[in-house]
Amino acid sequence: MFKFKTPSQKTKEIMSKVASSEINNIDFEQSAIDKIKDLTGHEQVKITSSGNNSIFIALSAIEGDIIIPDQGGWHGFKQIAKFLNKNIITLKTDLGIINPNYIDELDIMENSALIYTSFAGYCAEQDTKAISKYCKNNKIITIEDASAGIGDKEKKLGRHSDIILASTGSPKIINVGSGGFISTDNDEIFKKTALPQKLSKTSQIVCSGIDSELDNVSEKLEFTLNATCYLKKHLENTIHKDKRGVNVIIPHEDAKSISWNLKKSLTTDKSGFITTCPNYNRIKQKAIAIEIKNLDYSCLKEEYLDKIIEELRINNLQ
Template sequence: MFKFKKPSNKTLEVMCEVAKGNIEKNYEESCIAKIKELTCKEHVKITSSGNNSIFIALAAIEGDVIIPDQGGWHGFKQIGRFLNKNIITLKTDEGLINTEYMDDLNYKDNSALIFTSFAAYTAEQDVKSINKYCNDRDILTIEDASAGIGDNKNKLGRISNIVVASTGSPKIINVGEGGFISTNNKEIFNKTSIPQKLSKTSQIVCSGVDSEIDNVKKILTCH
């Protein structure tokens, strides 16, 4: 879907200048501020990859991890198993989440549903109804918004409890590597200090993310 998406020339120039040591601006602070606004979240961490963002999110879950049977990222299940989480598979309509199917699930307290903004990067999830259903039942929502971040009209990457994203190729925010995780629940970060330390990134990546965020609306319009 995003095969042709590339970082802008301005972004590449900024990253190059930071790599040369010609710019001393704290880009991590700057892009965190922009991600807070973009995702409507108070707490943000820049990570070394989208998978590391998912790792941090799932590491904080104490209950079961609910994963759609189609249309998600294969890393959801792999990371969940690595963390020894009990995984519950949710039936979907060809990747699209139908909350009626969740009525039959047996899950523990403090469980979470992890899903992508777009099933298989092509079909948009009804993020509003998913979050309403889950919030009413104390199920945490983790949204991988790599392909939908910035779509404020449909609330993609804005209303889920935890928002994760990759900023690698060929995502909406593409700087070749990196990612982020954002949430209003500070406890998510308090519980996961070790994986956060293992997932640090550089000022070069942060400068790229900082620059590319400014292009999100234009990118979404083109797609």
């Protein structure tokens, strides 16, 4: 049986000690902020109560249009932009991958922003450096949801965007069960959003968990990326096969029935790690997604990955 990813034992113990006031002399919020600054390269960081609240703060500061990818993003982008009564523009992508040249085709206002995830549909890293360069040259603010990409050792993800935000809920790379953060070098972002920041405050308990998880976030992300790479290497028909990701997406016309078979054979102790497409958060065509990011790190060893490959082959997904 596979195990669903949960906060590490160390993180749970620290959070428990803070909750019981056994530890009460450490400012975990400031410690976590300092670590996030090192990861993002930004001078200003706020810890929030959730990833969606981080998105709410970021979009609240934008005066122009909100540009979102046509697939491979996060449905909260559109929901929150709508709630804020922002004008939403959908950007054509290559199965979630953003091509800056496509932005040329858009008619957008000044002071607009592009919001996207580090990994398109979790399966393929975005070229954040090229996206950021294009947008800076065209006075478009970039907002990167780095929930799955924070801590990238190659510093390609969670590093180049004007605003970087993340969820630290389960089963994210920073896996606390709740919380999030937002970082930027743009003073105006936080000046304009005092009220939503105030409404999104969190506790020292959550901050202690985030602080703990940040200590080895780069190693955990690297472990996840390597596991996904192993699967892509042994499977033929995967989306964005040559790109780093934290899940594997395999197109198939009979995705729904095959996913049921896989869920029966690849069982977990909690929530599953098999999802189906079409799904805005993944790709908008029939496919099966193997959510490696959802698995406990003990289940990312070759023996478990080989079991996944075997079951995929049995179901003619090789």
